[in-house]
Amino acid sequence: MSTVASTQPAEGTADPTRPGYDAILLAGFGGPEGPDDVMPFLRNVTRGRGIPDERLVEVSHHYQALGGRSPINEQNRALRAALETELQRRGVDTPVLWGNRNWAPYLSDVVTEAAAAGQIRLLGLATSAYSSYSSCRQYREDFGRALADTGLVGRVRIDKVSPYFAVRGFVEPFVDDTAAALRSAAEAGLSPADVRVIFTTHSIPNTMADTSGSASLGDHQPGGAYVTQHLAVARTVLDGVARQLPETEGIGWQLVYQSRSGPPSVPWLDPDINDVIEGLAGEGVKGVVVVPIGFVSDHVEVIWDLDHEAAETAQEHGLWFARVPTPGTDPRFVAALADLLVRRLDGSDPADDAPGGRVVAATARPDFCAPACCVNARVRRPTTAAQDSAVDWDGLDVRPAQLVASGIPGVAAS
Template sequence: MSGPEAAAAATVSAASEFPYDAVLLAGFGGPEKPADVLPFLRNVTAARGVPEERLAEVGRHYEALGGVSPINEQTDALRTALQTELVDRGIALPVLWGNRNWNPYLIDTLREARDSGRHRLLAVTTSAYSSYSSCRQYRENFAAALIETDALGTVSIDKVRPYFDQPGFLDPFADGVAQALREALAGGLTADEVQIIFTTHSIPTAMADTSGSATLGEHGNGGAYVAQHLAAARYVAEQVADRVPHLGGELNWQLAYQSRSGSPSTPWLEPDVNDVLAEQAAAGARGVIVVPIGFVSDHVEVIWDLDREAADTAGDLGLRFWRVPTPGTDPRFVSALADLIAGRVGRGLPHEAVLDLPARPLACAPGCCANPRGVRPTTSGQDSADDVAVAGGASR
């Protein structure tokens, strides 16, 4: 142990001044060698009835990239950067790391936290938006791990709110779009000939419609998931217009979806990014800037679905193609996550709203982002009586 981790460990006794003993960075996880690919995909799709032939098809995406997903390396880099940022701010909390679907598993991380005397954890996930799969499912994973380790009642896990509206998350996208647009204009295209396509992971429409909170009026017509992405895209588009003077035309953008899975008979959010590319080419576009605004790092779904499939589609259609990087470990993004943590330990400033959406609570509202397969135990976003009661009544 060295550097920021050692500094955090050396000062862990000072953590008593905070309401938490540690920060838990919760990630999705990914295979680290070819033999891991199918077991990993089975973990991801457990209890969903996805046929083996579909898993094998997706597995070939990983195999084409050497059988290794970069997501674990990216999450570890984010953990290290976040630890450094917290130490620099004088917040003496170690940053632990646990994955939903692969090593290091959440259950092992929580067992180690419990055994080392860390019983109050504040979780940050690698998903920025509100939906069952990107928010509530993590809280279910936390509860399942607590139950499995017999730590329910002795270890608590709160989760910071979705951070889709943090400028530190969005501004790196704006910089990337502005750079791509400047290159397009310098290459002889006009603003009217370039389409900006924001992309995010498609989810079932029923899951989207119940994303967010009914009490906040967010259910229906795509729910909070779609509304948050549209608001984030509008913000980025406005920032790009400010960063690229003398556009000489309208800034054209739309939201599209990628990485659909599941049964073809189940409605999912559309349009698919590849269909949008075809529509734009038919409408006279000459270039596209694809912005993976739904993702925090350049993992396999970004690299394969956009850098391979979407880029190939654009090439076949004669479209010039740019793909904007995700925030990754951009210092502004790391600082934004640290701001959320600081706010929960009494070291933060009031939240600055930058999107045209109603203000959200600091933690997940009771019953938000419902599980489409029924109620399951969850941990709380912040002392939510509804969720704690569900978790406390769970059995193994």
């Protein structure tokens, strides 16, 4: 008896709904790699979003001033490699792929290549830690589009790791680096009473904030899950800092917003970081520590809007200024993401004191987003990885059997 070698997949291996994953899909924002990429990139980002042209021209100057490129792709390449290394260290050989929403390598291309290589069960991980249309559902729409545009509906499944703002490995780097910034302030002669801690995140339209998260999880108060989650992270960071530096207990702080881009007639979350810095100078505050809890890497929104603009505002008003780094590839952050991935790969839960253990008191997010989570107020687009994703495919030329075969939840029994 001899076994005949075969190139055919084993019985059933072409079924993307089998438990388990063939690859992790790190989903990034994307950014331009050279001056000629800047305008096409900005058009990709804002397509159909009602952002005025003047704003695009203004933002293009930020990118051009930085050499026409964003560091974000390099940062995501580094995160991809670090995640794969960390998984291998744990004996997990699942590969980590990387694709972007708004620039090459595009998710659609990466998913096409993956499917050709037999990777048909993908676990998505967004470079965005919070709940809102922009920071969660839009990534699920990009997964849906990657299936729809490539004809892979029914042949590939893409799930998604839930927003991870609450895990220890995301929060701890901010704690240590905020404490370090407050120590520098003290060395510069500033007492905690002279300093304000300013937590900053991306502004989004008020309506987007109010509908962030899910009504069924109790998220829909004004500001929604987006604001609630950021406030909870800010408080957790302050508690951690006060444990290291007891003299900072009760230090003045607030949550502010940056990078607003809609027309002035549309209300977005405020106050703006620059207005706040100016106001604090008027109140006699002497220094600010800016903590960008809304972001996972030091990309253009961080290095331009904070290290250039906000720093300049502080300087103009004579304020001492420090900007804390984002987690980037901090080993604690990478370990936390690996914990969350492994939890989905083998069902194990990270211990409370593990990097991926929860430290922030806020509503836990389900693995599959709750019905109508972080709705798209403008149009219905196909999504994956929500309990009711199937309704997002209504009106598209896709048979329910294909949705079932792609593991898209919420297909009504007929």
